[in-house]
Amino acid sequence: MRNLFVFIRKNYFILLFLVLEALSLGLFFNFNEFQNTAVYDITSTFTGGINRTFRNISEYLTLKSTNQTLVEELAKLHSQLPKAYYSSDAHSFYRNDTIYQLQYRYISAKVISNTTNRRNNFLMISKGSLQGVRNHMGVIIGNRIVGQVVSVSPHFSWIISMLNKDSKVSGKFKKNNQLVNVEWSGGSYRYGSIREIPKHVDMKKGDTIITSGNSDIFPEGVLVGTISEFTVAPDENFNYGTILFSTDFNSLGYVEIVLDLMRKEKEDLKATFKSE
Amino acid sequence: MTTSRVIVNNFLRFFVLIALQVLVLNNIYLGGFINPYLYIYFILLIPYEVPGALLLILAFITGAGVDIFTNTLGLHSSACLAMGYARPHIIRMISSGPDSLIGDSPSLKNQGLKWFLYYSLSLILIHHFVLFFLEAFRFTEFFTTFLRVVMSSVFTLLLVLICEYLFYPKEK
Numbered sequence: 001m002r003n004l005f006v007f008i009r010k011n012y013f014i015l016l017f018l019v020l021e022a023l024s025l026g027l028f029f030n031f032n033e034f035q036n037t038a039v040y041d042i043t044s045t046f047t048g049g050i051n052r053t054f055r056n057i058s059e060y061l062t063l064k065s066t067n068q069t070l071v072e073e074l075a076k077l078h079s080q081l082p083k084a085y086y087s088s089d090a091h092s093f094y095r096n097d098t099i100y101q102l103q104y105r106y107i108s109a110k111v112i113s114n115t116t117n118r119r120n121n122f123l124m125i126s127k128g129s130l131q132g133v134r135n136h137m138g139v140i141i142g143n144r145i146v147g148q149v150v151s152v153s154p155h156f157s158w159i160i161s162m163l164n165k166d167s168k169v170s171g172k173f174k175k176n177n178q179l180v181n182v183e184w185s186g187g188s189y190r191y192g193s194i195r196e197i198p199k200h201v202d203m204k205k206g207d208t209i210i211t212s213g214n215s216d217i218f219p220e221g222v223l224v225g226t227i228s229e230f231t232v233a234p235d236e237n238f239n240y241g242t243i244l245f246s247t248d249f250n251s252l253g254y255v256e257i258v259l260d261l262m263r264k265e266k267e268d269l270k271a272t273f274k275s276e
Numbered sequence: 277m278t279t280s281r282v283i284v285n286n287f288l289r290f291f292v293l294i295a296l297q298v299l300v301l302n303n304i305y306l307g308g309f310i311n312p313y314l315y316i317y318f319i320l321l322i323p324y325e326v327p328g329a330l331l332l333i334l335a336f337i338t339g340a341g342v343d344i345f346t347n348t349l350g351l352h353s354s355a356c357l358a359m360g361y362a363r364p365h366i367i368r369m370i371s372s373g374p375d376s377l378i379g380d381s382p383s384l385k386n387q388g389l390k391w392f393l394y395y396s397l398s399l400i401l402i403h404h405f406v407l408f409f410l411e412a413f414r415f416t417e418f419f420t421t422f423l424r425v426v427m428s429s430v431f432t433l434l435l436v437l438i439c440e441y442l443f444y445p446k447e448k
Contacts, residue, residue: 013328017361020336024357028350028410047345054299115302115346117311119411119421122347158347165412186412186420 048124048156051113059253066253073142104219105259107131111252112156116189121163123147125255128155138218138258144247145169145224146255148217157257163189163249170215171224173201174208182209182224182243189249192225197239203230209243216263223247282323282380290338293318298345310424312431315342316403317439319359320396323381328364335360348411355407362402370394384440396436397429404429 008015059066109127127133129152139146139159147167151158160167162184169182171194178201184192194209207227213220223246230241260266297315304312319335326334339353346352370391371377378386382395404425412421 013332013364014361016329016332017357020332021354021357021361024336024339024350024354026350028348028354047347051345117302119408165414186417186424 048112051124052126055112062251062253065251069142069253076142103260103262105261106256107133107259108254108256109133109157110254114161114249114252116161116163116249119186120165121161121189121249122150123159123161123252123255125157125159125257126155127257128153128157130154132259133157133257136217137260138222139255140218140222140258141247141252141255143221143223145211145218145222145245146247146249146252149257159255161249162192162245162247169218169224170212171209172212174210176201179212179214180209190245191228192243192245194227194241194243195238197230197241199237199239201239203227203239203241205229216260216266217258219258219260286318286322289321290318290341294338294341294345297342302346306427306431310427310431312428312435313404313407314432314435314439316356316359316400316432317436319356319363320399320436321381321383322363324367324377325380331363332357332360351407351410354410355403358406359399359403363399366395366398383444384437385444392440393433397433400429400432400436401425404432 107127109125109131112124112126114123115121123139123146125139133149133152135149135152137149139148145162147159147161147164149157150160162169162182164184165186167184170179171182172179178198180194180197182192182194197203205227209224209227211218211220211222211224225243225245225247228242228244230239232239293315297313301312301314315338318338322331322334335356336353339351339356340349342352343349367377367382382392384392387395408421408425408428
C-alpha cells in the first residue's frame with residue numbers, strides 16, 4: 001500500500017494527465033456523435049444567450065445582404081403562390097384544396113450560430129419544439145439545401161450542416177434522374193464531393209444535382225449544387241466528382257425548416273410492412 | 277511582480293483570450309479552413325513555478341471553456357491537456373538548465389527569439405495535431421488534415437508573436 005502511494009507521488013504528473021485526458025476523450029466520444037441533447041441543454045442556456053447577443057450585433061452588418069435574400073425570396077414566392085407553399089414564422093398560410101393536398105409546410109428561423117471552418121459544422125437556429133420543429137427535419141434556404149435537424153430544445157434547434165462528415169444526401173442528376181450521393185470531405189466550404197456515379201452517366205461540367213426525395217428529409221428537387229469537376233476512374237466501378245454547392249453556407253442569415261405533413265403516413269406504411 | 281498580481285494577470289488573460297477566441301477568431305479563416313487558435317497563448321504563458329498538477333488542471337479548464345461555446349465537449353480540452361503535459365518536457369529539452377530561465381513565465385523578451393520559437397511552435401503543433409485529428413477522426417483525409425495542422429499552426433504562431441511584441445516589447 002505504501003509503495004502504491006510512493007508510486008502515485010512519484011508519477012502524479014503523468015497519472016493526472018492520463019485521468020484528465022481519459023475524461024476529455026470520454027466526453028468527446030460520448031457527446032459529439034450527434035451532440036447529445038442533455039449536455040447541449042445545460043450549456044446552451046448559458047452560451048446561447050451570449051451567442052445570441054453577439055449575433056444580434058453582427059446581424060446589423062449583414063442587413064444588406066439579408067434584405068437582398070429576402071427580396072429575391074419574395075419575388076420567387078409571388079410567382080409560386082398558387083402552390084400554397086410557404087409559411088412565415090410559426091403560422092402557416094395554405095389553402096384547402098381537394099385536388100392538391102398540402103404536403104410541405106415551411107417554418108422560417110433565424111440562424112444564431114453557424115460555422116464553416118471546422119471539419120464538422122453545425123448551426124443553431126431560433127425555433128424549437130414549441131414552434132413544431134422535430135428531429136430529422138430537413139433545412140433549406142430558398143430552394144437550396146442546408147442540413148438536417150439533429151437536436152431540439154423548446155426554443156432552439158441544433159442543425160447538422162451539409163459541411164459535416166456525418167452528412168450524406170441522396171441526390172440525383174436533374175437531366176436524367178440518375179441517383180448519386182453527396183458528401184463533404186473537408187476543405188473549402190464551397191465544394192462537396194459526389195461518389196458512386198454510375199459509369200454510363202454522361203457528365204458535363206455544370207450539370208445540376210438536386211435532392212432525390214428518397215430520404216423523407218428533403219422534398220424532391222431542392223438544389224444541391226452543380227458539378228465543377230469530375231474524374232472518370234477507368235478501373236473502378238463508379239466515377240466520382242466535385243460539386244459546387246448552390247448554398248453559400250457562410251452567409252446564412254435565415255433558413256427554412258421543412259415539415260413533411262405526410263411523413264408519419266410514410267413511416268407508418270414502412271412500419272406495417274416490417275411488423276408482418 | 278507579487279504573486280497576487282501574477283494571479284490577477286493570468287486570470288484576466290484567461291477571460292480575454294477565451295472571449296477573443298469564441299467571439300472573433302472562431303469566425304476567421306483563411307482559404308476556407310485555416311483557423312487560428314490564439315487562446316492557447318494562455319497556456320504558453322503560465323508561470324514556470326506553477327506545479328504540474330495545477331498546470332494540467334488549468335489546461336483542462338482552458339480547453340473546456342472553449343468547448344462549451346463551440347459545442348465540442350472534450351475536443352479542445354484533450355488537445356490542451358496534451359499541450360499541458362508536453363510543456364514541462366519541452367522546456368526541459370530546449371533549456372540549458374533551470375538557471376537559464378529568466379523571469380516568471382516564458383517570454384520572447386527574456387528568452388530570446390530562438391528559444392521562444394522552439395517553445396511555442398512545438399507546443400502549438402502538438403495542440404493543433406491532436407485537435408484536428410480528433411476532429412476529423414479518420415485517416416483517409418490524412419494529408420488534408422495534416423495541411424490544416426501545419427497552416428493553422430503557422431497562423432497561430434504568427435498571432436502569438438504579434439502579441440509578444442505588442443504586450444511585452446523589448447526595453448531599449
